[in-house]
Amino acid sequence: MALSIRAPRGIKDVLPPDATRFESILKDAEDILALGGFRKILLPLFESTALFARSIGGATDIVEKEMYTFLDKGGDQFSLRPEGTASLLRAAIEHHLVDPSRLVRLYYSGPMFRHERPQAGRLRQFYQTGAEILGPLSPMDDVDLIALIHRMAVSFRIPGSSLLLNNMGCPVCRPAYRERLVDYLNAHAEELCETCRKRTVQNPLRVLDCKVPSCQGVLEAAPRIADSLCPKSREHFRRVREGLDGLGIPYVLSHRLVRGLDYYTETTFEFVSDALGAQSTWAAGGRYDGLAGELGGPDVPGIGFAAGVERLWLLREKAGTLPDPESHPVRITIFAMDPAGQIPALALVGRLRQEGIPAAGHFSAGKIKGAFRQAERDGALFLGILGEDEIRSKTVQVKNLETGDQTPWPLDDIKALAEMIRKTGA
Ligand SMILES: [Zn+2]
């Protein structure tokens, strides 16, 4: 019978042994964040839709067309989280972790959901790990956070990685820039693509993001935010660059790096790599100084980033730094040759597990050939055989599947057997 129900489009199952490698990749990234003094927070998979509309921005692609939104049975509107920052801020404010007098550093990991085009290779459920710092921030905190991501690039040997940097101004200087940009875009509307013309009205900064070749000339020549920064933003930008220079972290100034979310202010950055064909972003973030206040919390600055775990996987694969898959997830498979051996086999796997040895049973009797195949499928290092003779002599025949050596072990001394299994192939 053909399987009629399949995974939704754009959803990827992660099978063994990749699932454990995937978790190792997550953990490697989290370990670096933990070294940076960040503490883990577990966030819900869905939130009130209003949270995302208010933080990410109602006119962004994410909120306009990419969220999975539903009414629950009580008639309330929720959305699966399309990113982590909004949830993290909501939780940090709700539980009074945000304090104008001290910094709080938090990180999260998990799946995010966006209704994107699977044909473009985009997943609709994808994993991110991200971190945020909230409180009385210095521009040096921007540098410190970027340095942690740089640390990931170095430690995972991300091939072809570079850091793009920009400053998007603040509520003082951005409105004037926005106006200059809109004037310019309107004057060149005929040379721009459909999307650009639409965005000129709805979200003009996003126009700078356009990748359509025929738009590039106009956009490269567009007014630059750097020329419109107020003294405070200019100073912020200068100090961030000074900090990065001081640490010897290379970067490329990118005046068209605006990110797609409304909440960014001042520093924005992306870590990109050209190792996967077209230049792709593997981590990105920036400052969002007004967001905590906007969401009803203390009016403190914030900065954060998120890294795409699937991208990290591909880049580490390219670099040859993928974590090893676990060898022998099952150390021993126990085979009951006939029904009389089934209960002793059950008891034996139980005692081995108690000794910390991953053990699986093959209880359905049958031919020894089937038992070997099962042990191979389990990834076992040993096959334990319980036949009539073994039951009578209270032993188990243990065969090393790599060397072919076979030895009887007394069933009343499982500790010795466990010790031998532990030592072999460790
Ligand atoms: Zn400013």
Ligand SMILES: [Zn+2]
């Ligand atoms: Zn365009």
